[in-house]
Amino acid sequence: MPHANSTDVTRVLVTGVRGKTGLPLAKLLVARRGVEVRGGSGDPSTVGVSGVRPTAFSWDEPAGWAAATDGVDAVYVVRPDRADAPDLVRALLAGTAPGTRVVLLSDSDGGHPGSDHPAGWAPSVERVVHGSGRPWTILRPGWFMQVFTDPRFYRHQIAEAGELPFPSGDAGVAWIDARDIAAVAERALIEDGHVGRTYRLSGPESLSLPRTAQLLSAAAGHPVIHRDVTVDEAVAGSEGFERDLSRLTFERVRAGGFAEVTDTVARVTGRAPRTLVDFLSADGAALRRASR
Ligand SMILES: NC(=O)c1ccc[n+]([C@@H]2O[C@H](COP(=O)([O-])OP(=O)(O)OC[C@H]3O[C@@H](n4cnc5c(N)ncnc54)[C@H](OP(=O)(O)O)[C@@H]3O)[C@@H](O)[C@H]2O)c1
Incomplete structure (x- = not known):
């Protein structure tokens, strides 16, 4: 375990602790002996x-970062999805102990x-961390x-309109449960053997969007249809950097960039990643129509 302090306690700052990965990560960390979250x-x-x-x-609020990171041994950084993320992450890390x-x-x-827009933004955040x-x-x-x-994503469209408007072409997506990401993060923050590693993480299988919609239908208790909308339609309503980033992401979906299945979750955690069926059997009630 990493220790910057003189006690046996490992202190971890989890940014985005109310978010999809931060919340399950915090729950895993507090369950460990000797970890302060x-x-x-x-x-x-x-x-x-x-x-x-x-x-x-x-x-x-950069003025608050020194207090948040004071004395911590490890930090989980949920990348802010905004154009100035490289500068923000650089400044945050510069204020931490070496x-x-x-x-x-x-x-x-x-x-x-090679992503040309937004111009190599995601790799540039990673380079800041490397450096x-x-x-x-x-x-x-x-x-x-x-x-x-x-x-904030698809829940209302699935539950109320019975559709999943998602530009995929014929490409599949290897959906991953955010709790499996948290489980990998927990190990990387606390255990040895993960420093200098870049982990590509996916769920256990690549699913076509029509197949995904079938599984959503079963969980929702009503038909859910996949609508293969254009990328323009998918990004409508957003603007600026967010729009550019969403466009890039959907173009990569259509090119098959999210279909890859990796064994990283199982290798790091010793447990297979959750299937979409498992996820929906636990959390799918949220997709039922409110009136039913
Ligand atoms: N969604 C996906 O499928 C997906 C896939 C790959 C990667 N990611 C990455 O996962 C991350 C989170 O994605 P998400 O959109 O699904 O969000 P999320 O995990 O549901 O939550 C976003 C978190 O960001 C925090 N936040 C919002 N504004 C903030 C600010 N100004 N300063 C500090 N924290 C702030 C919120 O915390 P508070 O409100 O408590 O401050 C919240 O905990 C992003 O970096 C995204 O690129 C997402």
């Missing part, structure tokens, strides 16, 4: 995980320096299964 949030009063110390952390272990939540675009002088591990997951149940 700071849960970073823009609104720490809303952090309600037993055993986690709510900690003010916002990418918009031996602080860093685990960056990147995405599978991190490995595509930080801190021991690092990078996580490159594909699409999270939680996008189906998150109201």
